[in-house]
Amino acid sequence: MTLPLEDLFNDVIAKSMRGLGISDADLAARSGVSAEDIAAAKSGTVNDTVLRQIAPHLQLDAASLVTMAHNGWRPHPVSVPGLEQFNTPYHDMTVNAYLVWDAETKNAVAFDTGADATPMIDFIQKKGLNLSLIFLTHTHGDHIADLARLSADGTVTTFAHEKESCADAKTFKLGDAECWESGGLRIEPRSTWGHSKGGITYVISGLERPVAIVGDALFASSMGGGMVSYADALATNRKEIFTLPDNTVICPGHGPLTTVGEEKTHNPFYPEFK
Known part of the structure; x- marks a missing residue:
């Protein structure tokens, strides 16, 4: 895609x-x-x-x-076994949701729902996966629009940061949730707030390269608007995303996949890396 x-x-x-x-x-x-x-x-x-x-x-x-x-750059295509992006239309834009899974155990974890979870649900069934957990990067409407259906009306446990209100999700504090394990995957939450009150980046290890599901904290060549705090959006991205290894795959809430290294080189909001 x-x-x-x-x-x-x-x-x-x-x-x-x-x-x-x-x-x-x-x-x-x-x-x-x-x-x-x-x-x-x-x-x-x-x-x-x-x-x-x-x-x-x-x-x-x-x-x-x-x-x-001058439309002079776009990120190189990224493909990681065990990672799938789902892009669905939401009003006049599109939004991304993600699935990661362990090939051996078939355990899968979803991140956000997008506007329509149908493609993800179909993919899970086709691959014979078991959806064990759902994590929300934040609770803006375009990211949780189909949560009830993806979670099978709450059968699959959903987590969100305590500052993100969502009736169908359990909340966590960063100090209490150092990481989660699912199959061979390890999921570490990091605070990347500023676009939203409790925005979370989930760093995944256990695939062939590190993956960061960043929601609307960062986009290829851009970042989410600082709707809560622009200064903190910039600062938390610097602290929690740009300190990850350069080969880390960044999975944003909108637009294409990118990497930490490419954003250091091409993202105008972070001049110190140029």
């Missing part, structure tokens, strides 16, 4: 301006770029000079932002 990037370069500009509380007039005063040119960039006009001038004032990497504007 080849998915487009979740965000365009102007989405990155808008997210950083909102997160930093910078208006068009503020950015114009700081960068020397006219308010008209800033408005044009936010509407999708590509002007390399403008982008390079405003990027530092938005704490963005200029070269990565310009590359995005």
Whole structure:
């Protein structure tokens, strides 16, 4: 499955301006770029000079932002045995859910439901897997839309962080839940909040390479909007995702799979790695 990037370069500009509380007039005063040119960039006009001038004032990497504007990069395709991505339409966008499983025991674990769990349920049946647990990265509607059906009305235990309210899920505190085991898989929760109150990244070991199910904390070339706290969204990503090995597969809530190493090189929000 080849998915487009979740965000365009102007989405990155808008997210950083909102997160930093910078208006068009503020950015114009700081960068020397006219308010008209800033408005044009936010509407999708590509002007390399403008982008390079405003990027530092938005704490963005200029070269990565310009590359995005010219559609100059997308992550290499990633395939890991025991990992499957399910992409389903939700209103005017699409959303991802994931399944991981141990080939020997056939134990499977789901992460979020997407808008429609039918493809995942069909896949589980086709592969002869046993869905043992469901984990929620966060409880925004597009990520839990089909939880009742995927969990068979609560038959399969679902976990979410205590700050994420969901009637059909058991909650956990990070201090009390160091990790879970399922078959040959180990699942470690890490706090990547900021987009949501209790956003969790689940780091999975036991497959041929490490996998991080990040929800809306991070996207290829972008990140989730800092709806609760932009500063903490940036900080928790740095602490909990970018410290993982470079070959770690990042499974975002929207858009294509990517890796920690590729995001260090190409994500404008993290200039310190360039």
